[in-house]
Amino acid sequence: MNSPREPSGGAFPVDEALPALKDALRARNAAVLVAQPGAGKTTRVPLALLNEPWVRGAKILVLEPRRIAARAAAQFMANSIGEKLGDTVGLRVRFGSKVSGRTRIEMITEGIFTRLVLEDPELKGIAAVVFDEFHERSLDADLGLALALDAQHGLREDLRILVMSATLDGARVAKLLGEATVIESEGRAYPVETKYLGRDARMPIHQEMADALARVAANEDGSILALLPGVGEIRRAADFLSERVRDNTIDIVPLYGALDSDVQDKAIEPSPPGRRKIVLATSIAETSITIKGVRVVVDSGLARVPRFEPDLGLTRLETVRVSRASADQRRGRAGRTEPGVCYRLWDEEQTRSLLPFATPEILAADLTGLVLDLAQWGVHNPATLAWLDAPPTAAINEAKALLTSLGAIDENGAITALGKKLAKLPLHPRLAAMIVRAAGDDNALLAAEIAAVVSERGLGGNDADLSHRVSEFRRDKSRRGEEARNLARRWAESAGGKICETPPAHTGSLLALAYPDRIAKARPERGGAFLLANGRGAKLEQTSALSREDYLAVAEIAGAAQEGRILLAAKMSEAEIAAHFSDKIVQTEEAVFDPKARAVRARAARKYMSLVLSERPLEVEAGDETARALAQGIAALGIDALPLSASVTRWLERLRFLRAAEGEEWPDVSPHVLAKNAERWLAPFLAGKTSLSEISAGDVSNALHALLPHDLSRRLDAEAPDRFTAPTGSELAIDYAAEAGPTISVKVQELFGLSKHPSVAAGKIPLVLSLLSPAGRPIQVTRDLPAFWRGSWADVKKEMRGRYPRHVWPDDPAAAVPTRRAKPRGT
Incomplete structure (x- = not known):
């Protein structure tokens, strides 16, 4: 050779x-x-x-x-x-x-x-x-x-x-x-000057980037590489930038993974003589490739990374600050071919707070595909292999549970015949299972097209309706589109069954085969809001036609796991749910909380996971089930929905103070934890009740006090007393919720004779004393009463004696007799 x-x-x-x-x-x-x-x-x-x-x-x-x-x-x-x-x-x-x-x-x-x-x-x-x-x-x-x-x-x-x-x-x-x-x-790196432009958090990053690029382009020679977190920011920055850059020798060019290779090549290749360019790129341009002619980098300092949400069963993209290593890599792009400059859209001191390196994907990703690959390799326990960072056990167990439910591995973790079929497809096992199952109904090609559009960003456009994207994907004449269609056909052929083109109208029912836990039902009381079968909430822009559908199959969600934003979905019907998942639909009689009525109601329901497909009302019978339902309703509404007396509110504040001061031996009674655990601590005290109006302040007090064992209850009274007894005998309420710490407001004459500063938490925390004049106006705040007596008391006494001559203003207050009264008239 x-x-x-x-x-x-x-x-x-x-x-x-x-x-x-x-x-x-x-x-x-x-x-x-x-x-x-x-x-x-x-x-x-x-x-x-x-x-x-x-x-x-x-x-x-x-x-x-x-x-x-x-x-x-x-x-x-x-x-x-x-x-x-x-x-x-x-x-x-x-x-x-x-x-x-x-x-x-x-x-x-x-x-x-x-x-x-x-x-x-x-x-x-x-x-x-x-x-x-x-x-x-x-x-x-x-x-x-x-x-x-x-x-x-x-x-x-x-x-x-x-x-x-x-x-x-x-x-x-x-x-x-x-x-x-x-x-x-060593590398080949020319000197790069770093300049910090700061960041206005009130301004969207694409707008701030466009403004910065317009200024930089006017003051720097050569081409510019701008690094943004995602495709959406690139498109919006390009729109803003086209209005701000008047130099007609500058080309604005995008660079991200979903582009055709011809467009990517245009971004990488040098500009023609007499022209230069601004390349708007994702982190795809951070390493490995050299963009010829670039001597200026403008870095947003942001990247979009996948984060797996096990409770939601999906990977969502999260915008995060880059690591110091990534920031250095980005900076180095400006010095690959000549001396350059890097502008950073953050303050210099923020660089020190960046993580040294990005979190390895294996520690934050969905490991379902990895576990299936290991099963095909013959490995049931990942610990038998050599890893730089071992995959987390919890994520491995989540993956095994999903693969078992798909039938890809058996209960011992060994790969099944179906699992071997799935492993041949270079897709997430959910999507692979969809194609294999669809092949049984001769729908493998449509399922494979869905898998291509879902797994490859940018195919079929940006419509939230997946069936529309599939239609556009079929019409796409670009090289990337043709290659993707050929690949989808090969996936379908490997799954078996007859290969025929199915109308995109079936998109939702096929997608549901991949994500049965993401079938969603509309919440009619909230426009564009949906409840997912896994119990989570999600919302869709009301301008989308999909927002008016009764049921959706959801492919992609962004944002918070509790109330995510639906980015990609397809409509489906109740009949399709029944056809595909009849073995998962159950008939139940249950008590549920009605947030509008703020009461429990009973119903006979036909359910698919968390979704109620149909229901009819039943008569409510008070009992343990209604108590639990009422507690669950309170958990959703929040602890403020309960009748809390002033004494119970103070008791909670005292308890929260001691937990902060002394640690976890004290129970967590923060509002969100109480709400989250309402079924555990409150339900036993709700026997015979079916609505919030029936719950008394006494019921809540009894339930809360039951959280505290007797020994801790005695310590609470000793270490965080409700009141402070002044030398005069006055009982003064201690404000444990005050921002400065446990505080009392007291007229200064009532503290005469007190030579030691009062404290709580077994002497560890001094009380904040807000000292008042005889008229009840603040004159001083102190955490060290003896120091106050020895120091600024002389100035206070001098000023106050003239204002309040009928009150006592001794030279030695630590030795004086405390009093609540003024001197008799004429004395």
């Missing part, structure tokens, strides 16, 4: 590290390369290793976290050796591959590698696996490395594993790889 020509284009900083890297991989089967941005590691290392003796004509796989990075690096390497992409250097990504029998280096995405190693654990014909930009710590990268190490240890001792990164704890990774050698390389 002919060797490729030496790469052209001059030397790169990483070239100096290549001899040491070659030596390390000849001596051992693993190594770590820490190379700074601009070193050239992505494109120089694979070509340099290709003719090493241990390769022996086999392939080198290079894993990239993003398709755009894989494509750009593959094209660059092919160009550098004077060949076409698909010859020595090939590309294998979801939407489009270019490989041939001559291909020796394959640039692939991390998810593609997972599929390859699961199908061929020995990785036949593969000499090395290179994990590039490993610091991004995607779920697929962590899983891929664990599987590669397991294959190396058990099947392929000669397999080389190389982990490369710009910002990484090399020693920690080296230990995972069996004390592998760590090689370091």
Whole structure:
């Protein structure tokens, strides 16, 4: 086999590290390369290793976290050796591959590698696996490395594993790889000046970015890279920016993963002579790719990351501040080809509060796909594999429960025949299960099209109605659209059944097969509001036609888990619910709380999970069930719905104070915790009651006092007494809710003779004394009465004696007799 020509284009900083890297991989089967941005590691290392003796004509796989990075690096390497992409250097990504029998280096995405190693654990014909930009710590990268190490240890001792990164704890990774050698390389970075523009939190980030870019473009030369959290901000910033930038030599170009490769190439390639550009990008532009001509970066400091909500059963995107490592990577984009400047839309002191590194995806993601992949690998316990960060046990158990309910694994965690079918599809197991189930009704193609639109952002447009997106997806003539349709057809064919085009009207009923817990029913009393089958609330813009539907199947939700915003859904009918989920529909008789009537009512209901499909009223019979329903209603309304006497309110404040002062031995009686646990502490005291109006302040007092054991009740009275007894005998209420701490207001004459400052919490917390004049007006606040007597008392006495001559103003108040009275007239 002919060797490729030496790469052209001059030397790169990483070239100096290549001899040491070659030596390390000849001596051992693993190594770590820490190379700074601009070193050239992505494109120089694979070509340099290709003719090493241990390769022996086999392939080198290079894993990239993003398709755009894989494509750009593959094209660059092919160009550098004077060949076409698909010859020595090939590309294998979801939407489009270019490989041939001559291909020796394959640039692939991390998810593609997972599929390859699961199908061929020995990785036949593969000499090395290179994990590039490993610091991004995607779920697929962590899983891929664990599987590669397991294959190396058990099947392929000669397999080389190389982990490369710009910002990484090399020693920690080296230990995972069996004390592998760590090689370091300098980067090619020009000086970058950092300027902080601050942030006005009242202004939307897209508007603030557009304003900043307009100013920067007017004062800086060269092209500009602007980093924003998401596609929505990019589009809105582009609209704002087009109105603010009057220079017709500046092009405004978007860059994000959902764009066609032709549009992405336009963002990466240099501008024509006499022109420059502003590239509005997501974090896709943070690493791996060099955007030619950029010497200015404007960083929003924000990124959008996936966060799995186990209670909701979905992954939602959350906007977060970037880590310091990410901020440094973004800053470095300005110095790749010449000296540059980075503008940050935050204050300089905020940089210190940034997390050092982003949270690895494996610690916050939905692990259902990972657990299915491990089951196919034959691993039931993830702890048997080597991980840089082990997947959390709780998330693993959640994933196992879902896979068991899908029939993908058995109760012992072993993969089933259905699970093997699902694992062949490079999709979330929910979507894969939808396609396989739909194949039984010859709906596999529509299900696969739904899976493509749901899993690939941007396909089919931005309509909230998934059936409309599917229709647009079918009409999409772009290269990406055609490749996605071909891929969907292959998914459908692998599921079996007849392949035929089904009207998009069935979209909702098929989507429900993937997300049965996200079937939603409209709440007629609130426009656009829906209740999900899992018990959570969600809302939809009332301008959407879907907001007027009785039932929806929901694909995507953003925002708070309790009341999320529906981004993507499709209509479905009660008949479709009955047809698909008849085994899950139950008939019940139950007591429920009616928030309008503020009372319990009884009903016979036909239910699917938390959704009431139909109901009829029943007569209410007071008992344990109605007490629990009443308590649940109070939990929803909040503790303020209860009749609380003034003495009980003070009792709660005292208890909250001691918990804050002394810790968790005192029960948490904060309003939200009391509301959340109302069924536990309040329901036993609601026997025979069916409405809020029947609950008395005494009922609430008895229920609350029952929370406190007798010994703590005695300590409460001793350590947080309701009142303070002044030297005169006056009983003064202590305000435990005061912002300054436990406070009493007292006329100063009543404290004469008191030489020690009063305290609570067993002497740990001094009372705040608000000292009053004889007319009840504040004259001083103190936490140290003896110091007040010795110090500022002289000035107070001097001023007050003239105003209140009939009251006592002694020289030594600590030794004087306390009094509530004025001196007799004439004295």
